[in-house]
Amino acid sequence: MMADDMGWGDPAYNGNPVSKTPNLDKMAAEGIVFNRFYASSPVCSPTRGSCITGRHPYRYGIFFANVGHMRKEEITLAEALKTKGYVTGHFGKWHLGTLTKIEKDANRGGPEDTADYSPPWENGFDVCFSTESKVPTWNPMITPPKTAGGVRNRIPGEPYGTAYWTGPGHKATENLEGDDSRIIMDRVIPFIKKAIKSHKPFLAVVWFHTPHLPVLTGDKYKNMYKGQSVDIQNFYGAITAMDEQIGRLRNYLKEHGLYNNTVMFFTSDNGPEGKAREGRTQGSTKGLKGRKRSLYEGGIRVPGLMTWPALIKSRKTTDIPFSTLDYYPTVLDILGFTMPDQPEPIDGISMLPFIKGNIKERQVPIGFESKKQVAFMNNRYKIYSPDQGQHFELYDIINDPQETTDISTEHPDIVKELSAELSRWRESCKRSLEYSDYKQDF
Amino acid sequence: MMADDMGWGDPAYNGNPVSKTPNLDKMAAEGIVFNRFYASSPVCSPTRGSCITGRHPYRYGIFFANVGHMRKEEITLAEALKTKGYVTGHFGKWHLGTLTKIEKDANRGGPEDTADYSPPWENGFDVCFSTESKVPTWNPMITPPKTAGGVRNRIPGEPYGTAYWTGPGHKATENLEGDDSRIIMDRVIPFIKKAIKSHKPFLAVVWFHTPHLPVLTGDKYKNMYKGQSVDIQNFYGAITAMDEQIGRLRNYLKEHGLYNNTVMFFTSDNGPEGKAREGRTQGSTKGLKGRKRSLYEGGIRVPGLMTWPALIKSRKTTDIPFSTLDYYPTVLDILGFTMPDQPEPIDGISMLPFIKGNIKERQVPIGFESKKQVAFMNNRYKIYSPDQGQHFELYDIINDPQETTDISTEHPDIVKELSAELSRWRESCKRSLEYSDYKQDF
Numbered sequence: 001m002m003a004d005d006m007g008w009g010d011p012a013y014n015g016n017p018v019s020k021t022p023n024l025d026k027m028a029a030e031g032i033v034f035n036r037f038y039a040s041s042p043v044c045s046p047t048r049g050s051c052i053t054g055r056h057p058y059r060y061g062i063f064f065a066n067v068g069h070m071r072k073e074e075i076t077l078a079e080a081l082k083t084k085g086y087v088t089g090h091f092g093k094w095h096l097g098t099l100t101k102i103e104k105d106a107n108r109g110g111p112e113d114t115a116d117y118s119p120p121w122e123n124g125f126d127v128c129f130s131t132e133s134k135v136p137t138w139n140p141m142i143t144p145p146k147t148a149g150g151v152r153n154r155i156p157g158e159p160y161g162t163a164y165w166t167g168p169g170h171k172a173t174e175n176l177e178g179d180d181s182r183i184i185m186d187r188v189i190p191f192i193k194k195a196i197k198s199h200k201p202f203l204a205v206v207w208f209h210t211p212h213l214p215v216l217t218g219d220k221y222k223n224m225y226k227g228q229s230v231d232i233q234n235f236y237g238a239i240t241a242m243d244e245q246i247g248r249l250r251n252y253l254k255e256h257g258l259y260n261n262t263v264m265f266f267t268s269d270n271g272p273e274g275k276a277r278e279g280r281t282q283g284s285t286k287g288l289k290g291r292k293r294s295l296y297e298g299g300i301r302v303p304g305l306m307t308w309p310a311l312i313k314s315r316k317t318t319d320i321p322f323s324t325l326d327y328y329p330t331v332l333d334i335l336g337f338t339m340p341d342q343p344e345p346i347d348g349i350s351m352l353p354f355i356k357g358n359i360k361e362r363q364v365p366i367g368f369e370s371k372k373q374v375a376f377m378n379n380r381y382k383i384y385s386p387d388q389g390q391h392f393e394l395y396d397i398i399n400d401p402q403e404t405t406d407i408s409t410e411h412p413d414i415v416k417e418l419s420a421e422l423s424r425w426r427e428s429c430k431r432s433l434e435y436s437d438y439k440q441d442f
Numbered sequence: 443m444m445a446d447d448m449g450w451g452d453p454a455y456n457g458n459p460v461s462k463t464p465n466l467d468k469m470a471a472e473g474i475v476f477n478r479f480y481a482s483s484p485v486c487s488p489t490r491g492s493c494i495t496g497r498h499p500y501r502y503g504i505f506f507a508n509v510g511h512m513r514k515e516e517i518t519l520a521e522a523l524k525t526k527g528y529v530t531g532h533f534g535k536w537h538l539g540t541l542t543k544i545e546k547d548a549n550r551g552g553p554e555d556t557a558d559y560s561p562p563w564e565n566g567f568d569v570c571f572s573t574e575s576k577v578p579t580w581n582p583m584i585t586p587p588k589t590a591g592g593v594r595n596r597i598p599g600e601p602y603g604t605a606y607w608t609g610p611g612h613k614a615t616e617n618l619e620g621d622d623s624r625i626i627m628d629r630v631i632p633f634i635k636k637a638i639k640s641h642k643p644f645l646a647v648v649w650f651h652t653p654h655l656p657v658l659t660g661d662k663y664k665n666m667y668k669g670q671s672v673d674i675q676n677f678y679g680a681i682t683a684m685d686e687q688i689g690r691l692r693n694y695l696k697e698h699g700l701y702n703n704t705v706m707f708f709t710s711d712n713g714p715e716g717k718a719r720e721g722r723t724q725g726s727t728k729g730l731k732g733r734k735r736s737l738y739e740g741g742i743r744v745p746g747l748m749t750w751p752a753l754i755k756s757r758k759t760t761d762i763p764f765s766t767l768d769y770y771p772t773v774l775d776i777l778g779f780t781m782p783d784q785p786e787p788i789d790g791i792s793m794l795p796f797i798k799g800n801i802k803e804r805q806v807p808i809g810f811e812s813k814k815q816v817a818f819m820n821n822r823y824k825i826y827s828p829d830q831g832q833h834f835e836l837y838d839i840i841n842d843p844q845e846t847t848d849i850s851t852e853h854p855d856i857v858k859e860l861s862a863e864l865s866r867w868r869e870s871c872k873r874s875l876e877y878s879d880y881k882q883d884f
Contacts, residue, residue, distance in 0.1 A: 061503065063876040069557060115511060117556055371876070388869060427830055433875075434505040434813070 004093060004212035007272035008301045009286025016284060019236045020224055023247030027266060027305045031312050036321040037304020039270045042293050042370050045095045047269040047324055052076040054328030054348040058369055059432035066107045069097035069118035073438040077328050078124030080339050081203045089127040089191045090120040092184045092207035099132050099165040106132035106162040121167055129164050129187040136214040137238040140180045149280035150213030180209050181242040189252055196256060210242040215280050217241055235282035260309045268302040289403045295373040295384060296403055323366050326351050343437040367425040376422040383418045392419055446535060446654035449714035450743045451728025458726060461678045462666060465689030469747045473754050478763040479746020481712045484735050484812050487537045489711040489766055494518040496770030496790040500811055501874035508549045511539035511560035515880040519770050520566030522781050523645045531569040531633045532562040534626045534649035541574050541607040548574035548604040563609055571606050571629040578656040579680040582622045591722035592655030622651050623684040631694055638698060652684040655715060657722050659683055677724035702751045710744040731845045737815040737826055738845055765808050768793050785879040809867040818864040825860045834861055
């Protein structure tokens with residue numbers, strides 16, 4: 001499960017004084033709370049790609065939001081799990097390619113952009129209920145008032161210009177009113193129900209649109225924030241509505257005896273919307289520097305939760321850095337298999353040794369790149385460059401998570417070592433981008 | 443006009459003792475002979491992209507043969523000239539994207555590779571008669587004997603598994619027997635005839651398959667090389683057959699009073715096939731180091747001819763380096779216009795100032811990159827790296843075109859300066875690849 005543009009400081013379990021997220025709080029009380037969980041990218045599409053491939057999106061050309069597409073040569077988590085008999089579903093925001101070649105849809109769909117056509121059903125998902133990109137968080141098919149934020153060139157009350165696609169040429173036409181997270185979960189639950197009925201294991205990738213702009217919600221949720229500004233009522237109201245659906249899913253799994261042995265992850269695709277914190281862009285980084293689009297901590301450190309009662313018996317927190325890159329290798333490690341012809345390298349690592357208590361530090365650094373920014377982070381230190389590696393800042397993230405003090409001049413040796421590793425990693429990404437990782441007959 | 447895998451030493455005008463290319467020789471006698479003409483890449487697809495965009499193919503993700511596709515955001519020469527009332531045609535090998543989403547065709551076409559669908563008719567060409575990639579140079583729709591080279595997994599005499607496409611879903615079905623260059627020219631001439639009839643200027647991009655493997659020809663052309671080996675008979679016979687069609691085109695233009703004011707270019711997409719010079723891989727680099735796939739001179743220095751009797755009154759040779767990147771800016775400069783929303787930077791330069799006698803040196807270096815090799819070349823010096831810029835060799839190309847003597851240790855200053863420029867150019871390509879050059883609303 002992934003929220004959209006939810007900041008590290010937004011869930012109540014992480015100290016937000018305003019938000020109400022009782023179900024995320026329950027996950028936090030029962031599972032692992034990652035104090036340093038990182039979105040692979042500070043924007044939407046690339047992080048999503050990392051979740052289902054374990055590979056940095058610069059390896060396959062998803063550099064930014066609305067850019068590139070999931071290459072057919074990449075192996076997705078859904079494709080991998082299908083080889084083990086899983087049924088697979090994608091629900092919510094896709095943003096890894098266009099979903100139609102016929103009509104203009106969302107940011108890129110339609111006859112103008114057939115090159116980026118790469119829908120869930122061509123990437124291993126048996127079932128989907130997916131939008132190309134963003135939709136309003138309440139009445140997702142209808143253009144909301146401009147106060148909801150991010151509304152351009154459309155008239156409130158008219159169609160928003162996008163669709164939930166369920167297959168090639170197939171759009172959902174019913175049950176599209178009200179809370180978008182509920183609309184999504186209304187498709188997830190029947191998918192799981194069907195999996196149970198057919199005695200099959202399942203993978204459900206649930207990528208909520210909340211709280212990305214346009215963000216608004218219904219009275220029920222706004223009323224839970226009485227006394228706050230209208231913007232806060234809508235922003236955190238939408239988050240609470242999403243949280244309610246997470247609770248609904250948890251309860252469903254419990255009622256059907258699946259909870260104990262289901263691995264659940266929750267995170268966000270990047271930090272909160274990067275504009276000044278005003279109007280509807282209420283998301284909080286909890287004091288971290290930078291917001292969405294930045295490789296400072298505020299842009300990439302996001303909520304990170306994992307529950308799996310069969311193995312994780314009680315609450316556990318960690319300062320070891322983990323990443324959305326780690327989902328793919330973790331799931332394959334849990335199931336104990338590797339994919340033939342796996343494009344390599346995989347940037348993520350399995351979390352399983354950590355979950356079993358066998359590691360105390362991350363052995364493999366995490367590389368970041370977005371537009372002109374690059375960053376590279378090991379267990380303690382992070383180098384950051386605003387200009388593609390011409391100049392570096394150095395931060396001790398353990399002792400200075402706010403990145404207040406650049407210590408690059410005190411520790412040129414650390415900068416040198418990390419920047420050399422970063423260079424090698426960037427060259428490796430470049431080779432991947434140039435199709436070196438695929439076994440092809442040219 | 444472009445040959446395929448024809449080496450710098452293959453045409454008779456350039457000193458080849460065996461080959462018969464009377465029509466290329468006539469072009470050489472009447473126009474400009476470029477002694478240093480460079481294919482932008484040492485392999486097929488990227489060079490083709492450079493010809494019609496003026497931009498290095500790493501900017502838009504065509505890294506190698508059968509990789510990537512012409513992005514819709516790029517402006518092609520055909521798209522540019524259409525804005526000036528030109529009719530535009532593409533004839534021969536395309537190799538800049540797949541031509542069908544329906545059936546398996548050539549290397550990549552069909553339902554498996556819709557992401558790379560980018561046919562001539564979606565890139566500004568009104569008319570086309572185009573193959574996705576290679577075909578045999580004689581009876582192009584039929585699998586030749588294995589001795590023709592490059593024949594795998596097919597049975598001689600059966601269909602070769604590819605088609606000449608003339609539009610979406612439309613394949614040519616007639617007049618596909620015999621010499622492939624004649625088959626192509628049989629479509630070019632009527633295209634020009636129609637342009638004349640409708641009083642419109644025209645752009646004809648003619649990309650022959652000759653002498654790429656599988657290479658073979660008919661008895662008429664083989665007999666012209668009696669006494670030579672069967673391999674030479676076929677290889678140079680096919681080149682002579684192509685040359686004959688170039689003569690046919692020249693004659694047609696002369697007969698219709700168009701020759702004087704038609705700009706004609708001839709080149710090859712890269713050096714000769716890179717395997718050992720045996721069997722059907724007869725192409726000659728005239729002693730230059732390296733062959734196809736190499737950034738040494740043998741892989742990228744190719745025949746370069748230009749005729750334009752209205753402006754170029756007599757034979758002229760030059761040692762100034764020019765490139766396939768220069769076609770686009772040259773043609774736009776000749777016609778005196780620029781494209782609105784032109785993706786920039788353009789790597790090529792206009793040849794017009796040189797043609798008019800106003801420059802004696804190339805002011806803008808030429809950058810090369812292919813797989814792990816990078817190179818950067820100014821008027822006299824060339825740096826070459828086999829490992830993406832970790833180590834550099836330096837050659838004085840004017841005095842040592844064979845690249846026998848690496849002078850990097852004698853001239854560290856030149857290496858330093860050129861490698862710094864190369865780094866900046868590579869970063870610029872990377873930014874382009876990440877969609878920075880397009881005016882898009884994300």
